[in-house]
Amino acid sequence: MLALCVWWIHCLIAFSRGLATTEPTTPSSPAEKVNDYSKIESKFALRTPEVPDDDTCYLVPGQAETISHCNFNHTSKTFVVIHGWTVTGMYESWVPKLVDALYKREPDSNVVVVDWLSRAHQHYLVSAEYTQLVGKDVATFIDWLEEELNYPVDKMHLLGYSLGAHAAGIAGSLTKKKINRITGLDPAGPTFEYADATTRLSPDDANFVDVLHTYTRGSPDRSIGIQQPVGHVDIYPNGGNFQPGCNLGDALLLIAERGLGDVDQLVKCSHERSILLFIDSLLYDEKQSMTYRCSSKEAFEKGLCLSCRKNRCNTLGYKVNKVRSKRSTKMYLKTRAQMPYKVFHYQVKVHLFDRQKWTMKNQPFLVSLYGTKDESENIAITLPEVSTNMTYSFLICTEVDVGELLMLKVSWEKDSYFSWSDWWTTYAFEIRKIRVKSGERQKKIVLCPKDGTHSHLKRGKGPVLFVKCFDHTQSKSHDGLQNNQMVETKLEN
Ligand SMILES: *[C@@H]1O[C@H](CO)[C@@H](O)[C@H](O)[C@H]1NC(C)=O
Numbered sequence: 001m002l003a004l005c006v007w008w009i010h011c012l013i014a015f016s017r018g019l020a021t022t023e024p025t026t027p028s029s030p031a032e033k034v035n036d037y038s039k040i041e042s043k044f045a046l047r048t049p050e051v052p053d054d055d056t057c058y059l060v061p062g063q064a065e066t067i068s069h070c071n072f073n074h075t076s077k078t079f080v081v082i083h084g085w086t087v088t089g090m091y092e093s094w095v096p097k098l099v100d101a102l103y104k105r106e107p108d109s110n111v112v113v114v115d116w117l118s119r120a121h122q123h124y125l126v127s128a129e130y131t132q133l134v135g136k137d138v139a140t141f142i143d144w145l146e147e148e149l150n151y152p153v154d155k156m157h158l159l160g161y162s163l164g165a166h167a168a169g170i171a172g173s174l175t176k177k178k179i180n181r182i183t184g185l186d187p188a189g190p191t192f193e194y195a196d197a198t199t200r201l202s203p204d205d206a207n208f209v210d211v212l213h214t215y216t217r218g219s220p221d222r223s224i225g226i227q228q229p230v231g232h233v234d235i236y237p238n239g240g241n242f243q244p245g246c247n248l249g250d251a252l253l254l255i256a257e258r259g260l261g262d263v264d265q266l267v268k269c270s271h272e273r274s275i276l277l278f279i280d281s282l283l284y285d286e287k288q289s290m291t292y293r294c295s296s297k298e299a300f301e302k303g304l305c306l307s308c309r310k311n312r313c314n315t316l317g318y319k320v321n322k323v324r325s326k327r328s329t330k331m332y333l334k335t336r337a338q339m340p341y342k343v344f345h346y347q348v349k350v351h352l353f354d355r356q357k358w359t360m361k362n363q364p365f366l367v368s369l370y371g372t373k374d375e376s377e378n379i380a381i382t383l384p385e386v387s388t389n390m391t392y393s394f395l396i397c398t399e400v401d402v403g404e405l406l407m408l409k410v411s412w413e414k415d416s417y418f419s420w421s422d423w424w425t426t427y428a429f430e431i432r433k434i435r436v437k438s439g440e441r442q443k444k445i446v447l448c449p450k451d452g453t454h455s456h457l458k459r460g461k462g463p464v465l466f467v468k469c470f471d472h473t474q475s476k477s478h479d480g481l482q483n484n485q486m487v488e489t490k491l492e493n
């Protein structure tokens with residue numbers, strides 16, 4: 001089991017022991033000579049669509065001829081990709097994947113990969129310190145392009161992963177003119193969580209800073225990815241802690257199938273998901289994931305945050321709507337475990353009537369949605385508690401676009417625990433209406449029992465069907481949902 005943890009345990013153990021005895025040289029005086037390119041250690045490889053996986057041509061600050069030699073396109077936008085800490089001293093496999101996806105989406109662009117591998121191949125704490133120098137190198141590089149070519153920095157988009165995200169932030173804070181955009185891909189947590197904004201990625205570093213947080217497990221000082229929001233828009237897919245398809249069970253299954261070669265990959269699975277989500281946004285233009293502003297992960301899980309009013313929702317990744325509010329905006333979404341990651345989000349709200357008063361914990365339900373385009377059956381949901389005459393709101397997701405919702409089927413499963421009371425009691429409650437709100441379609445619909453006005457959902461018995469209510473005046477009737485409506489509005493604000 002320990003072998004699994006090579007990558008991050010390695011870094012965290014070292015971190016907690018405080019082994020940082022070898023201090024790297026810190027940047028010298030900020031008012032350094034502008035055109036001194038001699039101190040630059042990072043290399044800037046302009047990759048090509050033909051050879052996305054190798055550094056074939058370097059843009060060298062101070063050497064203008066390298067610009068034409070590498071076929072840098074003056075009129076196109078430029079992506080600058082900055083890698084993170086490396087165990088092997090080599091580029092990780094995601095680098096060519098991201099380069100390739102960027103060129104697929106923007107064939108005329110310049111994709112520059114920053115090589116700071118030698119500094120990234122150190123003790124984690126040393127490499128973390130080096131991000132300041134790397135950022136400085138990148139800033140010098142950008143200023144050089146700007147001075148040499150009059151290259152507009154509003155065509156500059158930096159993409160930094162892990163430690164690279166902070167290097168991008170430092171770069172953005174040092175360029176003479178503010179760059180257009182920085183995308184932070186799961187910015188590193190250790191030593192940065194409580195660091196001053198000037199030494200890490202922050203919203204001041206570019207006109208627009210968007211951040212994906214995908215591996216923020218554990219206490220803040222132990223988390224691989226930074227937990228606090230550090231951009232204008234901070235997205236926490238699946239809550240941000242860790243990602244579907246990345247848990248230990250999946251990992252062991254994969255090891256059984258493919259052998260130990262992929263262990264490193266599995267340990268970093270959630271961390272690297274940030275990159276894959278961005279690649280997904282580049283490649284699947286017609287399947288853009290939506291994100292929703294929410295005060296907390298818990299409120300999102302209840303389906304309370306699917307509103308798009310006043311920029312409350314946005315698109316994940318490349319086509320993000322560049323909304324800048326004064327404070328960082330925390331956004332949430334669910335995803336699939338594989339690419340394309342997009343899912344469709346629904347809030348389901350239901351009031352459970354019964355004459356008798358009772359409460360049950362952790363009750364499993366199956367919900368099926370049928371729409372004009374498709375259907376999604378047996379979506380499992382567990383309600384932490386069900387209680388008489390209470391309204392419940394929860395989030396369900398479908399992988400397919402069902403279109404306009406026409407019908408909903410729900411059944412109440414028996415949990416696995418045997419209970420004597422099951423012998424003589426059939427738990428059931430009455431449902432008069434089910435309200436469903438679609439995040440992607442921004443539509444609300446009220447569903448009524450297919451057979452008659454009342455319907456009884458019995459535990460461990462067959463499903464109950466709900467269809468679009470005919471009489472819409474009824475939908476505002478006395479069904480106990482009004483109070484909940486108010487709670488929702490409150491939570492959204
Ligand atoms: C440079 O990019 C522009 C689009 O930004 C494109 O029209 C042009 O063909 C490119 N030039 C070269 C030499 O590839």
Ligand SMILES: *[C@@H]1O[C@H](CO)[C@@H](O)[C@H](O)[C@H]1NC(C)=O
Nearest residue numbers: 353354355356357358388389
């Ligand atoms: C639940 O509400 C219904 C209708 O408002 C009422 O008839 C019933 O007595 C209530 N049940 C309990 C246990 O209070």
